[in-house]
Amino acid sequence: MATTLISNGTVVTASETRVADVLIDGERIQAVAPRLTVAADRIIDAAGRYVIPGGIDVHTHLDMPYGDIVSSDDFRTGTIAAAHGGTTAIVDFAVQDRGGSLRGALDGWRRRADGRAVIDYGFHMIVCDFRDAVEREMDALIAEGVTSFKFFMAYPDRLMLDDGAIFRALRRTAHNGGLVTVHAENGAVIDVLVQRARAEGHTAPRYHALTRPARTEAEAVYRAIALAELAGVPIYIVHLSSAEGLQVVREARARGVTVLAETCPQYLFLDDTQYAAPGFEGAKYVMSPPLRARDGQAALWDGLARHDLHAVATDHCPFTLSQKAAGAGDFSKIPGGAPGIETRMSLMFDGGVRAGRLSLNRFVEVTATSPAKIFGLWPDRGTIAPGAIADVVVFDPELEVRLDATALHMRVDYSPYEGMVVRGGPVVVMARGEVVVEDGRFVGRPGRGRFIRRAARSG
Amino acid sequence: MATTLISNGTVVTASETRVADVLIDGERIQAVAPRLTVAADRIIDAAGRYVIPGGIDVHTHLDMPYGDIVSSDDFRTGTIAAAHGGTTAIVDFAVQDRGGSLRGALDGWRRRADGRAVIDYGFHMIVCDFRDAVEREMDALIAEGVTSFKFFMAYPDRLMLDDGAIFRALRRTAHNGGLVTVHAENGAVIDVLVQRARAEGHTAPRYHALTRPARTEAEAVYRAIALAELAGVPIYIVHLSSAEGLQVVREARARGVTVLAETCPQYLFLDDTQYAAPGFEGAKYVMSPPLRARDGQAALWDGLARHDLHAVATDHCPFTLSQKAAGAGDFSKIPGGAPGIETRMSLMFDGGVRAGRLSLNRFVEVTATSPAKIFGLWPDRGTIAPGAIADVVVFDPELEVRLDATALHMRVDYSPYEGMVVRGGPVVVMARGEVVVEDGRFVGRPGRGRFIRRAARSG
Amino acid sequence: MATTLISNGTVVTASETRVADVLIDGERIQAVAPRLTVAADRIIDAAGRYVIPGGIDVHTHLDMPYGDIVSSDDFRTGTIAAAHGGTTAIVDFAVQDRGGSLRGALDGWRRRADGRAVIDYGFHMIVCDFRDAVEREMDALIAEGVTSFKFFMAYPDRLMLDDGAIFRALRRTAHNGGLVTVHAENGAVIDVLVQRARAEGHTAPRYHALTRPARTEAEAVYRAIALAELAGVPIYIVHLSSAEGLQVVREARARGVTVLAETCPQYLFLDDTQYAAPGFEGAKYVMSPPLRARDGQAALWDGLARHDLHAVATDHCPFTLSQKAAGAGDFSKIPGGAPGIETRMSLMFDGGVRAGRLSLNRFVEVTATSPAKIFGLWPDRGTIAPGAIADVVVFDPELEVRLDATALHMRVDYSPYEGMVVRGGPVVVMARGEVVVEDGRFVGRPGRGRFIRRAARSG
């Protein structure tokens, strides 16, 4: 197998920062040490650059059906974009059909990804029809490496499950080692607000945000945590967006509950003033939860720095402007979601490390190490260490990265960060020992990505 | 009309404590002043005693249907017992039938009470079938003096309404001045716990408490408050039982939400060790929420003292031991509720004032003044002041009161406080200017009590 | 003795609001009741007006020496101004000399006040030289009606006492029933900041505020409370100015410590942008603590509404502009203090009641009832009740009050509120049964005010 030596870089992990060479032999890292004097098939000079674990994005929706349409990136285009951005593994979501089995959903999603993805991928399972048989099936899925399950507290009549179902699932994970994750918004309240807004003739995109106030998130967060606390198991909150929600997480952690929570770059960099854009512009930012008030962002950054938030994922779920146009006359019909799989690492580096909000180590931890540990990818991934899979990024802290749609690789015709330039980005991206992106060019092979069988919680 | 002079007592209101005479002319207080030198039809010497506003119990269930049975006190026996205990007005609950109107429920409950009650009474309306028409009907009820509405977050399939319904009702009160009250327990979670306990063959009364942990209350309290906050209106939590729930109330108040909350003597004086009683004894204490761990009681007392809890009511809902026996083989079939309408004032005086946990003024405030202000009985009731209705109690701080069932007047064959003796109790109880209890003898007339048309919130 | 009937007003106390007549016989209130049909020497029609207890200002510095000068109001001019503003009793501060006795200080201050004051007055004792003999002398002072003692945590070398002295005094009050009050600012830190500012050539008034940041107050508040908690006694914080300090009070109360705290109108209405005024203008606002950032004011108002702050006093300590000029070249030499004794009631009514931040009852409570209860003036003062001393104000909620220096009566040539007009003010002010101000005219007699022997804490 081919060997690669990344020399002279500053190797950064969740706890270390030191100049060292990294020797890769086939799919795995063989050695990390200063001045490795070995022969290698290829030598990459990383002087003045960081050598970091490839990003792990544990919240993506590629090729996802949404009514009659699907999200505009499939597993090929989406993972190519991910690789461009320095992300070398994702965990996407398979969605159970109402009446269907979890297994059927997994099979369907494997078919979408297998043969297309460029980087490795796992799946969470979205449960939207919880029956006794489905509860039992959770154990089987875990045995196959799908060890986390997502439940919606929003979208009644479509995805939402009641507290009893979520509570039963949580209790099940006490025995099978699965991890329950939740989309925490109070769907019933939001529905009342949406219906009322529509009845009053409000159609503009900004009503999407106005009908999903932050307290609807904080409420659902409190409730989800209470269910987990009653079941005696950990819980993971996806895409936490508000200072209000974070406060609930904090207080729960202070009373000893194991709450894990993720936020996304959009909640750290964008805010609800976007919805004031004229015409239908705001539709670009229609996602759930919506963007929040700017003055809550400092709390989210602080939550990341102080270990109250544990992961940064993207909720990448792009729709083109023509897809978004389905909601031109009714904000509640706008497909919800935005692109982000490619921009996460650069945004977090610039806004986190360069801006002094996160240490280099914490940047690595929230973008790779911690997601890997939480979702059973560890110790294979999420670090630079001998024996680990060689998902490695050579990251240039001075690289200018334009976040315009035309400069990016996601299959969508707009960027939420249009016009923005950040500093810090990947110059070489290796996935399982192969270089897939180099100096901004994709050099990998679609279909080389493999399904990741993730481990269950042991503790 | 007859005049009565209560002389030389120490008149206590929510803010005053001073020796004064109280002159009553007909149904109202005419004067309060030291050494009133006036003629009166009757003079009551209150030297060495407190003259306090009659207690107002805003949480009772008299003559309440529960499956095939009814609570064992009707409006005659229950209000006689109330009067014995120093309570001179109650607010009971009318219960909407599923499919029925609020008006129909009110008419039914008026029929139960009119002609039987000894003291004046109002009604809250329990809404258990929320439709557009019912939402509109709330306004009409308020016009008739039923200005508060109770919603259950527990008991799915019977009483529970979803968050959307409660939220709509809350929004309605922004305009009609009503007040929403909630029974805050997470019914869905509790149902899972109950079904599982039964499936595992657990039948004993103590499983009632084990299947309703305190966090199920705290969760529902957080949720109810969030709904009110989103609606921009006050909310009232009935029978708050746990330190966990109180903590949620506190934090909400600290962030500026108008949360009002009530607790009951059983949560201040009794604890969950009662359920460890042998055999079926624990059934006496089957109520919802259940009794809690003793170490939370100090927090509840502190909440009363520091204005985080605002009222002490009883949730009086007695069932006889033979009625309780319906659940002999299945804890979930035990009729839930316990007697308390008669013992509230003496318990609160002894455990509150004598024990140094509440000032005299705060004792009066939480048992009479504050309930009157919250529920639209003010300024007619809840104080001793010229012009107010003459609901007045001469209270002897040294009176020994035995809390045995045989010593009390409630129509139920046990007492939760059997064997307990407290100090402090009424020696003369006047309701609307008439003495109804004197030295432990009932001297009133059943049927003299009147329906109280309560005022809506103005603010 | 003369009798006065105040008829048809809305009598407001800390818990009651009702239309009633108030009959005053000599120095005391004889009756409060609707439609009193009695003869009286004088009848005052209060229809459409509030009849409230006269304000009690527990923090004034009249005729106070400050280096070579004295505060510009003496006990005659200051109490006349107080009466104009609706205040009928004050508690001023006697100041112990270093080396001197408490008794000597009291005698000296009695001489300043006796024969001059128009309304009744008590004294706190400022202790600035704490020795064994002084500790014992505290008991004697209490016996004479000086039941509260103030300690400075600021002003090293002049007034500041160390934690050991304050702690000893606190312990003493566990036995003698006195109440310790503190000026809570960290003097040592402030001194470093002041010296450094001066060393850097900063002379302008705004450096007064910049060298006393809010955390220096919060720190001293935490410390003072800890000392009281360790001593097992209550403590009273004077002139709390910051949200940071309030947060400390709140948390201490939540853990069960009896902390009482006062704020002043200047901290509720004015903010630190005043110091940006050109030239020496900012000197008008040089006081300690200084004015704070505007965004903390909401917290203070909330603290008053929710019983975390208990009294509103003025810290009235006026200096004329020519007196202020002593610090023209050095901010640290500006005499600290500002006028306020006359404007408190109108400001609190307008900004509190009219603005919806305080209920009418709470307005009365924080300006009169609660100060009376805390400082041993109760039950004689602080309420409208038969038997109480007739300190009564007829208050017109619509009266326009101009806060310009020329419109006010304090002996000082500027107003911190120049140009401001508020609504709500006294039309008749009665002190001990005599009208002293009527329709803006002073009709009382200097020297009629008497020394108030205050009661010690009983509890």
Place this chain on the structure above:
Amino acid sequence: MATTLISNGTVVTASETRVADVLIDGERIQAVAPRLTVAADRIIDAAGRYVIPGGIDVHTHLDMPYGDIVSSDDFRTGTIAAAHGGTTAIVDFAVQDRGGSLRGALDGWRRRADGRAVIDYGFHMIVCDFRDAVEREMDALIAEGVTSFKFFMAYPDRLMLDDGAIFRALRRTAHNGGLVTVHAENGAVIDVLVQRARAEGHTAPRYHALTRPARTEAEAVYRAIALAELAGVPIYIVHLSSAEGLQVVREARARGVTVLAETCPQYLFLDDTQYAAPGFEGAKYVMSPPLRARDGQAALWDGLARHDLHAVATDHCPFTLSQKAAGAGDFSKIPGGAPGIETRMSLMFDGGVRAGRLSLNRFVEVTATSPAKIFGLWPDRGTIAPGAIADVVVFDPELEVRLDATALHMRVDYSPYEGMVVRGGPVVVMARGEVVVEDGRFVGRPGRGRFIRRAARSG
């Protein structure tokens, strides 16, 4: 230079846990990787064992003068004991003389340690006489590698400095990169309590604890943090002992202040019931702060797990029983301190990792990595990584370690943990590449330890 290969162990760092070989070449680690196939002078089989960074104890007092006596371990005996316990570097305290220079103190302490210590050592500087010259001298010390300074808030007349001095020192560190650490107890209050206890004839050791209640620590912690916040620099709290103090740290961190805090095993494993021992037994536990109530220990463990506490050090300061006897008739004369340098790693492993309170990684972090990072020993020490100094411990998780005085190597005739057996201890201890302890035998050479020039804060 000699090479050593530690093979087959589980290498644990602050973020990694994986089976790997560790190659040491001379004083440094050369490689860490699975299955290193290299020749080495010595091969140590670590199968089934952890290979961890040597412990770093940043709070010791060896050869410390205390009145007429000195602590019973000198730099030879103390560091041998440290090595036995798996600790390979310490930071001890040099103490400035009143009137003396910092440089003089450092020289004196270098003389005590040089030529005697077995492992490497640095010094903090205790400042007890703060003058302008001393403030300037701080910069010089930092240039020599003494980058942290300790200030006492307790022990007036001996060590305590006032808030102004500490504040000035903190401000200085904003420029020179030093770190201020504090002993946080309110010395003035404690002195009053001690004097009073003595005046009442209380002489027994338990009065040591009774006169230093937890709130005196929490107060000082709040104050110290406030000073740092005002100065805009980090601060480090040594030997935090109480849940009350931790709560203050938590709240400060939540508001964004960089507070770092250390606790010690004695506060996690022992409690104040020790002082109830008969006779003079309690003297063994006389240390400051004293042992606390058992129910606060869970909070401290939680603080370590959740990153609110950052380091575990020992405050090793042993005195023999005959030295302790100086306080036989007066608790305040008992030399304060206890042994601990040898027992830290085993206690923390057993009570932390084995008991499920700390992850393996967090155990390493709080005993080595985090102290190294905080005090400028990083990246040379505190981790297992190529290029780092070879301070490495082979740690057997099943080793039984008896904590009796006779089984330990500290020069003191008692153990606070007498009779206790824990599991987990070092089997091989390497310091700078040399084995110094092996299978419980000391094989090192006194005097081989070197002075560590520590780095200043960069951030």
